Amino acid sequence: MCTLERRGQFFILTLTGVNKTDQEHRLNPSLISSIRSALAEVKSQAVDGSALITLSEGKFFSNGFDLRHAQVVGVKSGSNQAAIDELLRMVDLFKGVVADMMALPMPTIAAVTGHAAAAGLMLAMSHDYVTMTSSRSVLYMSELDIGMTLPDYFIALIRGKVGSSSARRRLVLQAAKVRAEDAVAMGIVDSAHGSAEEVVAAAMRTGEELTKKKWSGKAYAGIRVALYPEVCGLLGLKDVTVTPSKL
Template sequence: MYTLEKRGSIFFLTLTGGDEEHRLNPSLIASIRSALCEVRQQSTRGSVLITTASGKFFSNGFDLAWAQAAGSTAAAKDRVSHMVRLFKPVVADLMSLPMPTIAAVTGHAAAAGMILAMSHDYVLMRSDRGVLYMSELDIGMTFPDYFTAMMRSKIGSAAARRNVMMKAMKLRAAEAVAMGIVDSAYDSGDATVDAAVRLGEELASRKWDGQVYGEIRKSMHPELCGILGLADKLVIIASSKL
């Protein structure tokens, strides 16, 4: 379901296997949380996380087939609500991780899969294949509060937010870059990952203190972090620069 490896200062979390849609069911959500816990425990000054995925999809969102397999409509809704609750701590983990984070989006990222990508500090995307897509309007589902807060926090233009949330636009990489959702786009999946590695190496070379980095991130997104239950705090690391 995932692999986690460390090369120098960079952790690589790769979603793998299954039907390659990497749908976020309770099992995959738990696996991602476990990987992020391991990354946090092993982090050192200058660590960086790169998250990517194998195959055609980065993540196609919540596992609606698993929800529907419950049988009744009520039971299916309960399962969706369960996934919404389980996924919230994953977003909180990423928003509080003590290191820079980069999503290398090498395939489609829809709904919760798009939120997973946006939970990173930097989003890089391939331009030859794949879209970003918040599908909730099309499937008849409102946005969880932390989804809405993420989009308010990370999509600066009101018009862009309208197109993403109230028009359910499927965004190719160039459109997502123009909207400020994606930082940069590349010709292929391999080029996207290579660019993420270059960025990761640049960030790692700064040797920032992870606790300071994570607290500054939280202070940038007060509404989102409030909904996620992440309180910010003042951190002062003694150094020769003070």
């Protein structure tokens, strides 16, 4: 599942897994609900100058949707269609996670210390900043390899966050497994570091620099939503006007 810890101005969200042998952090309804609950708590406790840092345990940041969970649902019902319907339900549920991230009233930083695939990569990219380890991580949009189109909000997030058409093509039309240095060159992540510890330290440094600004959380969230109109429109987030409390 996940845990949430507050350290001063920082909120630390950690994907923990159910146990030490289950640390792919596959996005099933239970984990999605756990993340959304944590983000709701972050939002309720946010003050100007807060920041969120998302971490993970083990060798995965997140390995995407829990296809095994969908398969179990299908087996129990005796219907492959039930498995497909459960996958589509997870796609719809995860939309709420991305919406929560995009509307969060603070800077957000993902420390990718393990592989991030498919919806797991979308979870990382829904943050404002991404740091990544070069020692053991790859980014991978696996949908083409498994014969599945991408949800509309995935495509919109990729268009909003990855500026180069060639980088987008490599990511989604070649299903490339992208290592950290290439991910930096493609504009998918902000920095690459040699170890997991260095990745987390870099994320914390970025957070410290941002929290010093003491920006208005409402203004920050409003500007973010306006910056990514396509994906935020699909997520049901509205562009709002925020004005200073004093002029």
